[in-house]
């Protein structure tokens with residue numbers, strides 16, 4: 377655009393991809409041994425690479441041409457594969473996905489943390505590799521992301537509104553999704569219904585650059601017990617349009633057991649700090665994991681893969697190896713998921729969570745399950761998990777931590793060490809930050825076991841449990 381002269385494209389031929397690197401990219405080498413990180417390739421492919429970034433020790437690029445395709449490739453099952461930023465690994469067979477996730481966890485511990493792991497248990501794969509999610513967050517955009525083939529075809533291109541998922545790295549555009557295979561098909565019907573209604577009514581879709589537009593996001597959650605929660609997130613407060621949308625949802629989908637809406641006129645998409653207006657049905661949806669019933673409010677985090685969540689919690693319980701007289705802390709407890717799961721195996725469990733609505737759910741869930749030895753405190757772990765907290769509740773025998781992707785605050789890591797607790801179970805959805813945090817405890821704790829659990833087939837995301845023991 378306006379540059380006059382095009383820069384010469386630097387193409388390197390015959391790069392053999394051998395493994396998986398950060399963010400699910402393939403990594404490989406050329407004949408001279410130079411390392412390449414490439415999106416859209418899988419291990420075993422031989423490709424020509426268009427080099428976009430050149431550093432002393434590696435090159436970053438995209439596939440220019442496939443010379444030969446890997447035996448590990450399978451046909452992607454989704455029509456949106458390649459455009460949607462979601463399931464980047466649908467073209468890699470599932471056993472290989474698991475193998476590379478296993479290797480990625482070890483690499484994080486070895487390379488990032490330089491941590492010795494005594495026992496690395498093989499990743500627990502999913503039996504269900506489609507329709508495994510219980511939550512989807514769709515986006516509405518005034519501008520549709522248009523695939524290159526459509527642009528190249530030369531006809532009139534419709535850049536009009538879209539409902540679906542952001543393309544990776546294109547936050548002002550959304551890929552129009554007709555069918556996603558990750559949640560029960562009712563989720564597709566709800567999303568498509570809202571899209572069609574909006575188009576026929578002429579409602580505006582969100583413009584991320586100008587921060588205007590009526591329809592912004594759509595949250596859809598369901599449970600294996602048959603509950604469905606839907607929350608349209610609206611960028612403008614338009615009572616008439618909103619009423620039409622909400623009535624239509626409730627009338628068209630009798631399956632909806634819980635309906636809310638949120639008005640979000642902030643610059644960012646986060647909603648935990650906004651009121652959720654209850655419109656229809658129950659205030660919470662209900663799920664059962666193992667022996668515990670959970671009521672889930674719209675603001676509370678809940679593990680998105682229900683079947684694997686049971687396996688994850690069972691692994692935590694097994695590694696916790698509780699005898700019945702222990703005091704357990706569960707930091708980043710959400711709606712008390714792990715705390716309540718462990719409550720019947722220990723003397724007392726105390727959870728900390730920063731979202732107060734989630735702690736309300738945790739207390740409801742405690743009552744619902746007849747548990748009388750679980751306690752919860754609201755607040756940022758960095759501020760709540762202090763020596764005062766330990767004085768109030770007693771010296772813990774086990775601390776479980778399950779932070780979000782950025783991992784633990786340094787103060788929380790320090791406090792973990794200061795408690796001198798015998799065992800720590802660190803559950804993480806980001807082994808890189810997990811390894812970084814555990815490395816800070818070097819000299820104080822050894823890593824006895826790591827146990828990855830696959831919660832997110834066809835993506836590079838990995839859940840990993842680490843059991844730490846005081847030296």
Ligand SMILES: C[S@@+](CC[C@H](N)C(=O)[O-])C[C@H]1O[C@@H](n2cnc3c(N)ncnc32)[C@H](O)[C@@H]1O
Pocket residue numbers: 676677678679708709710711712713714728729730731734755756757758778779780
């Ligand atoms: C990965 S979820 C785990 C929740 C729970 N352990 C489960 O398995 O359902 C992380 C939780 O930590 C909470 N959180 C994030 N940052 C926090 C902080 N600084 N202090 C306390 N809780 C926090 C989030 O709201 C979320 O509920």
